[in-house]
Amino acid sequence: MLIRLGYEIAIDCPQPMPVISLLDVHKDRQHDIKRQTKVLTSPFTACDVYEDSFGNSCRRYMAPQGGFQILYDALVEDSGEAEPCNPLAGETPVEALPPETIVFLLGSRYCETDHLSDLAWRLFGHVPPGWARVQAICDYVNNRLSFGYGYARATRTAAQAHEERVGVCRDFAHLAITLCRCMNIPARYVNGYLGDIGVPPDPAPMDFNAWFEAFLDGRWYTFDARHNVPRIGRVVVARGRDATDVPLLHSFGPHKLTTFKVWTYEQESYPVRPPARGIDRTLTTPLIG
Template sequence: MPAVRTLRIGCEFNHVAQLATPAAFLIRPSAETRIVRELWTTDPVIETARYHDVYGNEICRLMLPPGESLVSHYAVVEVPDEVDPADFSAPARPVQELPDEVLIYTLPSRYCQSDLLATDAWRLFGTQQPSYELVAHMQDWVWNHLEYRSGSTGSLWTAKDSFDNGFGVCRDFAHLLVTLCRAISIPARYCSGYLPDMDVPPLPTAMDFHAWVEVYLGDRWWTFDPRHNARRKGHVTIGRGRDAADLAMVTTWGMPWLRRLTVWADEDLTEPWPPLEVSMAARDPFGN
C-alpha cells in the first residue's frame, strides 16, 4: 500500500452576535479524505443540520445564539506521503469533448472574470499547445507576476484586480490561475482547505486555510498550487467551486463579529486530538 502520513487538522470559530443569526459552515473535509477520527462541537450546544450544495460540498446549518459562541471541527486524517501527481503530457480536451458537468468551469464567475482577461490570456498563452505543461507554465507566470502580501486584499478583490495590480493573497493567486485557464477554454475550479508544511520550511505566519486550483486535463482533475508554484504534500480539500464566492467557510445572514479564528494543520500528535476539553472557556486564548 502507498505510504501515508497522519495529520491533525481543525478550526475554531468564535463569534459574538447581537441577535440569533442563521449561519452555514463549510469546514468539514471532503468525502475523499481519509478521516481517522473527528469531532464537531459547539458551545453552547446548538442544533445543526447538514446538506450538500450544488458542487457536492457538505454544509452545516445552525443558528448562532445571541452573545458569544464557539463552533469547532477537529479531525485526524491520513494523506499520501507524496507530492501532488502530475502528467505533463495530459492534453486539454476541446470544449465539445468535455463532460457536461465540467462545462460550468469554463465560464466567467464573480471573482474569475475570464471574459475581461481573455485578450491578455490569448496574447500570453494562446500560441502554445493546451496541456498540463501549458498550465504549469501559466502557474509559473502567476507566481512571478503576483507578490504575496498577507492581508492585502478583501472580499471585493477580483482576478482582474490582481492581474492589474500585481499582488494578492493565496485566494488571489488561485483566482488568477483559474481565470487565465478559463479564458483559453481550459476548465479550472477553485479549491479551499488545509495545507500543512510537510517537508518544506514552515511559513512564519500563523496557520490559516489555503486556496489552490484544480484543472481538468485528459480525463481527470489535476492539482495546481500557484501560491507556492510547486507540487506539495498534504492538500486536504474542504470545498470546490467556481471561485471563493461558492466556498465561504462561514456564511451568516446577519452581522456577527468573528472574534477569533484558529486553524491547525500539522503532524503534531503529542497531545490528544481532538482536544479533551472543547468548551469555550478552555479554548479561549484570551482567558475571558
C-alpha cells in the same frame, strides 16, 4: 502519514441569525479520517447538514445572540506523497468535455473571463496545450502577484489582482482559474488544509489555503499558483466556481469575528494515552475524542 487538523472559529452576533459553515473535510477524504471529534458549538446549537450543488458538506445553524463558537479536531491519514504531476496530460476539446465540467469554463463572481480573455490568448496562445499551458499560467501568476496577508481584500477580483499585482492565496487561485478558463481549460476553486509538511515552516499563523484544479485528459489535477511547487498533505474542504461558492462561514446578518485558529501538521503516531472526550476548551492542545 498522519495529519492533525482542525479549527476554532468564534463570532459575536448582535442578534440571532442563520449561519452556514463549509468547514467539513470533503467527502472524498472522509474515509481517511482515523479519529475525530464531532463538530462542537458553544453554546450548543443544533444544525442541519446538507450537500450543495458542488458536492460540499454544509452545516446550517441558527446562531444565538452573543458569542458563537465552532470547534473541530481530527486525525487524517495521508499518503505522504506530493500531488501527482503529469506533463503529458493534454487538453480535452470543449465539444468532448463531460457536461458537468462546462460550468468551470464560464465567468463567475471573481473570475471575469470577459476582461482577461484577450490577455490570456496573447500570453499563452503559443504555449503547447495541456499541462505545459496550465503550468505556464501558474508561473505567470506566481511572478505577477506579490503575496502578503496585509493585501487581503474580500472584494478583489481576478482582473483587479492582475492590475494591482498583490493578493493572498485566493487571489492567486482566482487569477489562474480565470486565465485557464479563457484558454478553454475547465478550472475550479478549492479550499482546504495545507500545512508546512516537507517545506520550511512559515512563521505566520496557520490559515485555510486556496488553490485550484484543472481538467486535463479526463481528470482533475491540483495546481497551486501561489506556492507553484507540488506539496504534501493537502486536505480538501470544498470546491466551487470561485470563493463565492465556498465561504468558510456565510452569515445572514452582521457579525464580528473574534477567534480564528487553524492547525494542520504531521503527527508521527496516534496519541499514546487514551483519547480524551471532546476538546480542550483552551484549544492550546486540541484533543481527539
